[in-house]
Amino acid sequence: MSWDYFIYFSSLSVILWTIGAVVAFRTNKRLVPTLFTVSGLIVFFLFILGMWISLERPPLRTMGETRLWYSFFLPVVGLITYERWRYKWLLSFSTLLATVFIVINIAKPDIHNKVLMPALQSPWFSPHVIIYMFSYAILGAVTLIAIYYLIKEKKLTDTNKLMEMTDNLVYVGTAFVTMGMLLGAIWAKEAWGHYWSWDPKETWAAATWISYLIYIHVRLRKGVSNRTAMIVVIISFVILQICWWGLNYLPSAQRSIHVYS
């Protein structure tokens, strides 16, 4: 498998996901949208698998490779929330967001080669990054909900259901952020001798984690409006973006070992 095939696999996936999302609006039965979304996911995963085999290493090293997993996990999260809460629009939004990341990968392809520096050759590498990408997708989806809430706040009739969905997704997202961070700490101990060095990536990962903890704690008691809670969700996601790619542009990160090649 070579990167040249990406456009074909990803286009087919986007078409399948779009059909699934559109059909979801036309019918109350979940079978057909589910089938289309799942087939899109299978096509997309076959590409990831092909890259994995031909690169002889997990495709998780470059920025574009992490975007690949992100585009894969977004429809996964969209599908789970659709099955669980029947929100049709979330399926469309997650497809749209996944498409944006696919387009970035087509327009700005990375250099893919087999080189994997010794520090990354570890059994911790794949779980650490894949868990993080999955959590980023969940937290991306919940950010869409927060934006939707803030725009439509006055017209919403049942805010409880939306808040319940937000709580659930933030809990699951934060759980995975915690796991990704701690697996990273255990790995850092094996590779670099210390579990936490305040490397800029670690610092921003801690900031992201603390920010979602603020949401969780604020929601434990009454006294903070839904609106404020949703704003915390959006701020947290902005911090997450800095952690993911924004820190490459920060003065602190010039010596980081985490800056993607």
Place this chain on the structure above:
Amino acid sequence: MNKTNRTIWEHPWGYEEGFYVAIGIALSGFLLQISIGNLQLVAFQYPVNLIFGLLFIGVLLLLHFFAKKSAIVRWLSSVHATVPAIVVLLSIVIILGIVPQFVAHASPHDIPHNLSGLFGWYQMTTSWTFIFISYFTLAILGFTILKRTRRKFTWQDIGFYLNHVGLFLAFFGGMLGSADVSRLRMNVTEGSVEWRAADERENIVELPIAIQLDTFMIEEYPPKLMIVDLETGKVLPENRPVSYVFEGENKSTKLMGYNIDILSYLPNAAIMQDSLNSFAVPYHSEGATHAIKIRVSSEEMKDPVVGWVSNGSFMFPYSVVYIDKETAVAMPVQEVKKYSSHVQVFTDKGDAKEAVIEVNKPLTIDSWRIYQLSYDQSRGKYSRTSVFELVRDPWLPIVYAGIIMLLAGSFYLFIVGPKKKKS
């Protein structure tokens, strides 16, 4: 919002007081920072850190048992204290993430003399602002855990305890233990035994363990070819550098519109120079390098050029094939795939261990972990020196206990999710 007729500072306190207190704590740390500068970690080494830690927990317990009716102690275990404290902590962590950080043992002369320097922001984790707000957050975390123990235990509390006790152990253990971490660097040459190492300040320390390096090995990725701008030395095209990974003889590739044919390959070569060109000949001894003979052609070029490309070694110069006055085909230094040291390690207690140490595969012996750190870069794959890092962190078990509890707690969070709200 539940409006009450309470005025500020009247109990029970809420978020507003929380922010005043958290900012006040951070501000006192900040003032201390300006007057005395960063905490010197050396002053906090064992047993000072242990005594401080026990006192800290002692005070929490005393207040918990003997001042339980105090409105302030009760407030300290509420979300009204927690949220403001972690908002202030978050702000400080964000500054820490923006301002470039210097290592704790950096010389004061290296740290810029400006406002950030005065505020201690270049070494945030040893600044009093950070320390104050961290211990304040830890105190709130401690009180929150203690308050929960008053309730009758139900299985739903398991998630709470895993996450909160886990975080307390990892955070507290990490903060207290940071002064006791030893990180030493040791250079060992093939065939010799070494027991002296350099600490972060380059002081030589004699250790209770000795390392004998039997062999050191480096594996490299295959050589690559790329086209470089001779003036700037940059790989072309500048916005998206491309390269060709060597796959064998008699293959062809296209780089920047030039056809490149691989004519022959010498895995062990010497680079020679006559008055005009450099060329490669077979050479089977230390210092040998890779050399690839290529032919470069394109429609714009009158005649194809043929020559040897090599990245050289500590003995031989590199060699490029000139396309024109501005550009040439070159071979960058190969990326290292793996490097490992075959060692025997002895302790003063008479233990001995034989092992292969490589990146991501440290060796644990007694309370030390030995990491493969580096090698003699100037000799590359002919390095006869291996550089190890020896790390000792006596507080690690506490931190790991915390990390494992937190991992279990995050699983709980994932499976059980938030408490169902009664609407």
